[in-house]
Amino acid sequence: MLTAIIQRLAQMVFVMFGISALVFLIFFATPGADPAARIAGRNAAQETVEAIRHDFGFDRPLPVQYGIMMKRLFISRDLTSFVNRGLQVVPQVLAAAPITLSLVCGAAVLWVVGGIAVGVLAALTRDTIIDKALMMLALIGVSMPVFWFGEMMNLVSQSRFHDTWLFSWVPGLGYKSLWTDPWGWFKTLVIPWFTLAALYIGIYGRVLRANLVEAYQEDFIRTARAKGLSPARVMVRHALRVSLIPFVTMFGLDFGVLVGGAALLTEVVFGLNGVGRLTYQALLSLDLPMILATVMYASFFVVVTNALVDMLYVLIDPRVRKS
Amino acid sequence: MADTSTSSPAVPGGIAAGERASRRARRGQSPWVRAWLILRRDRAAILAAIVLVIIVVASLLAPLYAAHVSRTDPFRSNLSGSITIDGQSVAIMQSSTQGLGLGVVPIGPTWRAQYLLGADAQGRDVAARLLYGGRNSLLIAGASTLICLVLAALVGTCAGFFGGATDMVLSRLLDVLWAFPVYLLAISLSIVLISQGITIGPVEIKSGSLLLPIGIIGIIYVPYIARPVRGRVLALRGSEFVLAARGLGIPRWRILRKDILPNVATTLIVYIPLMMALNIVTESALSFLSIGVQAPDASWGTIMQDGQTLLYTRPVVALAPGLAVVATVLALNVLGDGVRDALDPRTKLR
Numbered sequence: 038m039l040t041a042i043i044q045r046l047a048q049m050v051f052v053m054f055g056i057s058a059l060v061f062l063i064f065f066a067t068p069g070a071d072p073a074a075r076i077a078g079r080n081a082a083q084e085t086v087e088a089i090r091h092d093f094g095f096d097r098p099l100p101v102q103y104g105i106m107m108k109r110l111f112i113s114r115d116l117t118s119f120v121n122r123g124l125q126v127v128p129q130v131l132a133a134a135p136i137t138l139s140l141v142c143g144a145a146v147l148w149v150v151g152g153i154a155v156g157v158l159a160a161l162t163r164d165t166i167i168d169k170a171l172m173m174l175a176l177i178g179v180s181m182p183v184f185w186f187g188e189m190m191n192l193v194s195q196s197r198f199h200d201t202w203l204f205s206w207v208p209g210l211g212y213k214s215l216w217t218d219p220w221g222w223f224k225t226l227v228i229p230w231f232t233l234a235a236l237y238i239g240i241y242g243r244v245l246r247a248n249l250v251e252a253y254q255e256d257f258i259r260t261a262r263a264k265g266l267s268p269a270r271v272m273v274r275h276a277l278r279v280s281l282i283p284f285v286t287m288f289g290l291d292f293g294v295l296v297g298g299a300a301l302l303t304e305v306v307f308g309l310n311g312v313g314r315l316t317y318q319a320l321l322s323l324d325l326p327m328i329l330a331t332v333m334y335a336s337f338f339v340v341v342t343n344a345l346v347d348m349l350y351v352l353i354d355p356r357v358r359k360s
Numbered sequence: 361m362a363d364t365s366t367s368s369p370a371v372p373g374g375i376a377a378g379e380r381a382s383r384r385a386r387r388g389q390s391p392w393v394r395a396w397l398i399l400r401r402d403r404a405a406i407l408a409a410i411v412l413v414i415i416v417v418a419s420l421l422a423p424l425y426a427a428h429v430s431r432t433d434p435f436r437s438n439l440s441g442s443i444t445i446d447g448q449s450v451a452i453m454q455s456s457t458q459g460l461g462l463g464v465v466p467i468g469p470t471w472r473a474q475y476l477l478g479a480d481a482q483g484r485d486v487a488a489r490l491l492y493g494g495r496n497s498l499l500i501a502g503a504s505t506l507i508c509l510v511l512a513a514l515v516g517t518c519a520g521f522f523g524g525a526t527d528m529v530l531s532r533l534l535d536v537l538w539a540f541p542v543y544l545l546a547i548s549l550s551i552v553l554i555s556q557g558i559t560i561g562p563v564e565i566k567s568g569s570l571l572l573p574i575g576i577i578g579i580i581y582v583p584y585i586a587r588p589v590r591g592r593v594l595a596l597r598g599s600e601f602v603l604a605a606r607g608l609g610i611p612r613w614r615i616l617r618k619d620i621l622p623n624v625a626t627t628l629i630v631y632i633p634l635m636m637a638l639n640i641v642t643e644s645a646l647s648f649l650s651i652g653v654q655a656p657d658a659s660w661g662t663i664m665q666d667g668q669t670l671l672y673t674r675p676v677v678a679l680a681p682g683l684a685v686v687a688t689v690l691a692l693n694v695l696g697d698g699v700r701d702a703l704d705p706r707t708k709l710r
Contacts, residue, residue, distance in 0.1 A: 051532070052536055055536035060548060063548050064552060177686065180641075180685075180686050180690040180693055181689075182641050182644050182661075182685055183645075184645060185678070185682035185686075188667075188678055188682070189678075189682070192675050192678075196672040298544060299544065301543060302645055302649075316547075320551050323551070332544065335540075335541055
């Protein structure tokens with residue numbers, strides 16, 4: 038058990054190191070990329086560029102720059118932005134995190150419930166019109182660019198049908214804090230939740246249906262039915278339990294990545310200042326300290342959710358427990 | 361991920377070529393013929409293929425449409441122009457009638473040859489741009505799929521076949537890429553490369569070049585494909601027919617070429633439509649964030665971005681390219697399902 042934990046920690050450190058090094062290299066060592074020139078702006082005088090290069094420490098060796106930045110990010114935690122000088126990056130990320138968490142957690146509830154509902158219903162009504170219609174809807178969900186779907190939701194709920202009873206409750210775009218205005222928080226997030234979840238309901242519903250159909254051909258299902266178990270029990274206790282294993286893996290990966298900032302497009306379309314948007318803005322202004330902070334935060338979530346998935350595995354799959 | 365489980369080879373390799381040919385003749389069908397026969401019966405997949413052909417042909421005809429039907433230049437802004445509808449001259453940029461009456465609104469859908477779907481904020485014909493945009497979106501999706509599959513095949517096969525240190529290094533590299541949210545990776549690369557271009561030795565790629573989004577989208581999904589390929593190669597390497605071939609003293613590169621690669625090929629082909637679908641969506645997302653295809657070039661993503669500012673006044677500018685993306689991606693996914701069922705039902709994306 039202890040070795041497993043140590044191994045996991047080592048892996049986490051390795052992946053986070055790898056990602057920070059990758060980001061660092063993308064921004065500092067790409068051929069033709071010059072951060073000083075970028076910060077100085079277009080048509081800056083050569084002296085200005087040189088001054089900036091010295092000022093920000095870009096003239097020092099790359100490993101030294103990397104080391105200093107990592108130390109200020111993790112140990113002294115006083116890393117400041119390149120663009121808004123004096124602005125500390127860690128509090129910025131911490132302020133954006135609840136917004137992204139609100140968005141992703143709500144959507145996750147929707148897509149897990151929706152995905153299981155779609156998958157189970159389609160598997161039960163296999164090869165009927167209901168199954169085909171559900172799978173077509175799921176495929177449409179998978180095929181829509183999320184930002185476009187968000188735009189269309191905005192068009193309908195903020196403009197075209199905003200004055201009808203259907204959408205008159207929808208508040209303007211933006212985020213309201215859960216603690217000060219819980220009802221407002223819920224109302225502003227319902228449509229973003231639905232938008233973000235649509236894609237995942239499609240993916241999860243399809244995967245679950247395929248797994249269930251496969252599971253129903255297994256010997257243990259035949260045994261369960263031969264024993265005279267009710268169809269509902271066969272589905273829930275036997276087929277669904279096996280089929281949820283890949284579901285859990287996918288959920289861990291998707292949830293981690295989304296909390297880490299991959300919900301960026303949804304955040305941009307709905308004007309939510311979450312981690313994704315923060316990362317995107319940092320990337321646009323080449324604010325390397327901010328980029329490193331957000332990316333470290335993102336990879337942390339990815340690695341942590343991966344570890345959680347492995348633990349959940351042991352709980353739901355007895356085969357893993359033995360090995 | 362879970363694709364490393366036991367799997368039997370689709371093509372029985374390791375048998376002398378002459379005998380293999382005679383076996384095939386006896387059964388009368390090669391695996392490819394068999395796959396085609398299955399695919400041909402899949403009505404949804406055939407319908408999807410027809411839809412795709414229509415979309416591709418329509419996109420290829422973009423210059424003809426612009427020259428003879430819409431008769432406008434879809435790459436030049438046309439803020440002061442006007443067109444004739446029912447004998448009346450109508451300005452393309454009309455002064456706003458809503459709100460304070462300030463600013464101008466581009467002409468809406470005319471449902472005529474000129475400005476069929478209206479104009480964008482630059483006064484350009486949206487319908488013509490949609491067709492030109494389709495060319496770029498499809499080109500980027502196709503080319504980046506090709507790059508992705510070639511790289512993934514190379515990495516996955518090397519890691520799986522050579523094992524040991526090669527596998528160790530390549531797998532850890534894939535792990536790092538895997539833990540990186542794809543969009544963030546794509547955005548990071550795009551921001552650096554698209555603003556400045558890239559110079560690798562004698563090759564210089566300008567900042568507006570289509571090669572940049574193609575390369576970026578091609579690279580970011582490599583782990584998605586390389587992992588299953590590696591798993592497949594690992595399973596094949598331990599399979600009996602490969603062990604038999606090794607026992608016979610057949611050189612490794614020959615085993616790789618004759619026994620491993622044909623089996624990996626089916627896995628790769630299954631991914632082509634699915635990856636193209638994913639790449640079209642990725643391209644549109646990057647262009648939507650204005651770090652994909654650069655103006656004045658069009659792609660479905662850039663038109664959606666143009667449409668965002670006009671969302672409440674002229675929604676068709678954002679609606680039309682979105683529907684084009686959904687139709688294309690849907691068709692690709694349906695076709696992809698069909699191809700997968702025909703070739704290799706075990707393969708799953710992700």
